[in-house]
Amino acid sequence: MIVETALLQVQHLQYVAEQLVNLELETTKHEILHDVNFSIQAQDFVGLVGPNGSGKTTLSKLLTRILEPTAGKILINGTDYQAVTPQWQLHQYVSMVFQNVDAQFIGPNFVEDMALYLGNFNWSPAKIQTRIQEISDQLGLEELIERPFNSLSGGQKQLLAIAEALALQPQLLILDEPTAQLDPENTQLVLNLLQKLQTQYQITIILVTHKLAELALTNRVLILNHGTITQTCATDKLLTDMNLLQQNQLPVPDTVTIAQHFQKLTGKQLMLTNSNLETFIQTFKEQLC
Numbered sequence: 001m002i003v004e005t006a007l008l009q010v011q012h013l014q015y016v017a018e019q020l021v022n023l024e025l026e027t028t029k030h031e032i033l034h035d036v037n038f039s040i041q042a043q044d045f046v047g048l049v050g051p052n053g054s055g056k057t058t059l060s061k062l063l064t065r066i067l068e069p070t071a072g073k074i075l076i077n078g079t080d081y082q083a084v085t086p087q088w089q090l091h092q093y094v095s096m097v098f099q100n101v102d103a104q105f106i107g108p109n110f111v112e113d114m115a116l117y118l119g120n121f122n123w124s125p126a127k128i129q130t131r132i133q134e135i136s137d138q139l140g141l142e143e144l145i146e147r148p149f150n151s152l153s154g155g156q157k158q159l160l161a162i163a164e165a166l167a168l169q170p171q172l173l174i175l176d177e178p179t180a181q182l183d184p185e186n187t188q189l190v191l192n193l194l195q196k197l198q199t200q201y202q203i204t205i206i207l208v209t210h211k212l213a214e215l216a217l218t219n220r221v222l223i224l225n226h227g228t229i230t231q232t233c234a235t236d237k238l239l240t241d242m243n244l245l246q247q248n249q250l251p252v253p254d255t256v257t258i259a260q261h262f263q264k265l266t267g268k269q270l271m272l273t274n275s276n277l278e279t280f281i282q283t284f285k286e287q288l289c
């Protein structure tokens, strides 16, 4: 029997932040994450949810080695992060897009920013040019790549930040609340791109989000609460389980409230999600008429 190694394995991860409290260089310690365990298979689309301050951003930074864990291990394709040297080689496996993409760009537009980024990896100008062309063709970004960042909408900048994060063809892409500051139109632009990455390019994605409606794109969710993973489950289970949502201080979607009322009225259990809501309403209308 062949046992496949998970793409990402997180084992007993702990992160303790140390803060300077005075000029005598005294510090206090604050445990942000403890005993975090989970694994992700290649091509999973995973949602990472949890109440404010539960440690989602800290975990994302550990997964991209922006922070080093106090204890525990992270393995990518069975290789310990610590064994990936030099450290920047990890960009070839895992990449992250931050909520505030403006802080991510150094150049004035995508083409120049990619040249600076890939130049750090000693890519030749010709190779950089080919990769820019390739990625903008694949993701349909031709019209944006030479425009100054300051002339683009928040959603367009997110698209370019995602494209840049894919420059080195990582296997795992982590997005920290990519739509938090976007209006509905720009949110849709970003969600469409994520769906395309998943279906056409089979990229493994971790989507950190507060918006439970966005979880419809994912197949699995990790719930982080009080600094540890309290549950991993199929997305449909979370989105239809009022108790699980409430136990983890997550907002209850309207679909769950409707399903609960339906059960009270009819005694029948209903698994209602955004994807089958329209069919449910249609059936209901037909029965009423």
Ligand SMILES: Nc1ncnc2c1ncn2[C@@H]1O[C@H](COP(=O)(O)OP(=O)(O)OP(=O)(O)O)[C@@H](O)[C@H]1O
Pocket: 017, 018, 019, 030, 032, 050, 051, 052, 053, 054, 055, 056, 057, 058, 059
């Ligand atoms: N460097 C640090 N020193 C001390 N405490 C920190 C540090 N970084 C984060 N924290 C605290 O750790 C906790 C987790 O923060 P984190 O930003 O990871 O949570 P989050 O789940 O991403 O929150 P949000 O949903 O609000 O973005 C918070 O209480 C935060 O104040």
